[in-house]
Amino acid sequence: DTEVTQTPKHLVMGMTNKKSLKCEQHMGHRAMYWYKQKAKKPPELMFVYSYEKLSINESVPSRFSPECPNSSLLNLHLHALQPEDSALYLCASSQDRQSTYGYTFGSGTRLTVV
Amino acid sequence: DAKTTQPNSMESNEEEPVHLPCNHSTISGTDYIHWYRQLPSQGPEYVIHGLTSNVNNRMASLAIAEDRKSSTLILHRATLRDAAVYYCILRANYGGSQGNLIFGKGTKLSVKP
Numbered sequence: 001d002t003e004v005t006q007t008p009k010h011l012v013m014g015m016t017n018k019k020s021l022k023c024e025q026h027m028g029h030r031a032m033y034w035y036k037q038k039a040k041k042p043p044e045l046m047f048v049y050s051y052e053k054l055s056i057n058e059s060v061p062s063r064f065s066p067e068c069p070n071s072s073l074l075n076l077h078l079h080a081l082q083p084e085d086s087a088l089y090l091c092a093s094s095q096d097r098q099s100t101y102g103y104t105f106g107s108g109t110r111l112t113v114v
Numbered sequence: 115d116a117k118t119t120q121p122n123s124m125e126s127n128e129e130e131p132v133h134l135p136c137n138h139s140t141i142s143g144t145d146y147i148h149w150y151r152q153l154p155s156q157g158p159e160y161v162i163h164g165l166t167s168n169v170n171n172r173m174a175s176l177a178i179a180e181d182r183k184s185s186t187l188i189l190h191r192a193t194l195r196d197a198a199v200y201y202c203i204l205r206a207n208y209g210g211s212q213g214n215l216i217f218g219k220g221t222k223l224s225v226k227p
Contacts, residue, residue, distance in 0.1 A: 102160030
């Protein structure tokens with residue numbers, strides 16, 4: 001299995017809702033990442049997990065809450081989002097942070113906040 | 115994070131080679147040069163990476179200048195499926211940013227039939 005699987009593919013949520021994005025990989029990778037991508041912009045790094053521990057939080061608002069329950073799974077919990085949070089949310093994994101090899105990205109979850 | 119500079123857009127004809135340039139004059143000795151591409155409505159896809167020597171794989175070739183201040187991604191025969199945004203990224207091998215991929219604006223490649 002050489003894929004990163006993200007669910008759901010599309011999500012529409014209200015500003016008072018709580019929802020979660022899920023990311024799964026079975027490549028034995030020990031580093032996992034969340035990115036946010038607005039239309040026609042490059043992906044922006046949000047969070048980095050290394051061996052299931054949060055290594056980097058790029059000053060992301062607390063309405064985004066990441067969680068790494070095990071080495072294969074990465075969640076992003078969403079609460080009280082704003083319309084400007086509408087974006088494509090991408091998950092990626094790599095062998096570990098020290099490896100020089102490439103990342104594997106999922107296809108993303110397209111989030112719309114109404 | 116060391117920065118890269120790429121042209122905003124490039125055009126190519128189908129079945130012709132494409133050379134995508136990238137400048138990275140502030141590269142450190144331990145930064146790896148990575149290339150990714152993003153097709154419409156998809157996540158980025160790893161293309162190739164290198165440190166000092168030129169690299170080839172089934173997707174592309176990477177030519178790295180001797181002083182490492184620039185590199186070129188070479189697609190040997192462009193197809194319509196190669197139309198994408200191509201990102202040149204320096205991946206730090208040490209320090210707090212170790213391993214992070216920080217995307218720049220990239221080059222949007224259009225391929226004409």
